[in-house]
Amino acid sequence: MQQLKCVLLDDEIPGLTYLKLLCEQIPEIEIVKSFNDPLLFIKEQEKLDYDLCICDIEMPGLKGTEVAQLIQSKMILFTTAYKEFAVEAFELNAVDYLTKPLKKDRLQVAIDKALLRKEQTAPIAQTIQWQTEKGKAVLQIENILHIQTSAIDSRDKQMIYDNQFITLKNITFEKLKQLLPSNSYCQINKNEMIRLQCVTFFTADQIDTSIVFQNKKLVLSIGNSYKVEFSEKMKNF
Template identity: 45%
Template sequence: MINRMLRCVLVDDEHLALQYMKVLLEQIPEIEVVKVYDNPLKFLEDLSHLKFDFCILDIEMPGMNGIQVANLLGDKKVIFTTAYTEYAVEAFEVDAVDYICKPVKKERLQKAIEKVKVISLNPNIKNEYIKANTEKGKALLYFESLSFISVSEVDSRDKVAYLSNGNQVKLKNISFHKLLQQLPERQFCQVNKKEIIAMNIVKYYSYDLIESNYVLEGKVKSFTIGNNFREQFLRYI
């Protein structure tokens, strides 16, 4: 159990929605609503002296939308509420705890609050996956199932993730730099200009070549070690 109240701030330009959410939260144990705002700019003015654990933000607001506000909150946890489903991808790109469609139901809100509690009880918890845009929408790529990533032959801005089960996922418009920022260090390594590999697929390696345990189209997949990437690979191995 959490040993103190979780403090929450509500921000929504619709007064009825704001009061309704406050009533719902007051019915949930261990949650304290410290302040409500119908103006996101006023909330940001007060931000420096507010003490809260998480914020419930409406997305569609005049002056500044909820996603823009969330980007200014640092490591504060955020739950988004909105009547519009098209913001889901943007919401999770700012690492929101959850995204709830209006009208908000108590059971759905409680589920989101439970996620906040888990993160609050385990502040050092780390994701076991990355979120990436694909042709089908947002995808979760779990580290344990990710074998390697290569530059798309069709469009170099896109990447292709090769999974341990043989499936492939096209990642839209993402750089290796951004991917490496999200992947756990030492578990993944860029070995040349076009490929990032999971270190657990390495079977044999020489000065300039890696033979993996990954089979692609009936053949064992090999990777060239680029001169600019060799030192880091040897540190990780």
């Protein structure tokens, strides 16, 4: 599961305490530090490893909109009791704008937006390293075309890589999803994952690919529980 490292900023202690309580109920959030003084936050923030600042707007010393201008390399999510700041907030490219009193469901929507933005702006890895049947290998991601569960040992995965079979030792599909760019790969059934660039045609149940391996064109089936994710990824591909 991907996580966001978050800093919380609200000058009112009760509001900050409540925000922290909500964040602790959302598993995708890792709270790095909480501040009730925007000036102290600005002084310390360069030393902190965080992705997102969840920030009140009306604060003494510095408004949240001024904080946003000072931390432009980081994502910001505004919370406020006042609706009139919405336009200014989005002009600052805020992830979202939440009005108080905050609700967990609405905060979750905002966090999902931040996770998507983080994923879209993350540098794309060019290689992965993993143990294979021949030893540890450095693999070019663009050459990984298809992955399936090994028929010999289900803990291993066998991939079509640059027109050859390579066995990855003791790896799960969940781990592969972490290693491979999610906008380029999709698990399509319980035992297979495909590089989306290799899809030529697809129906509700079948995928035709451009992969020809051992003189046979690869045709795959889509599992029922994987259809929605595959369809969404192909829309954006």
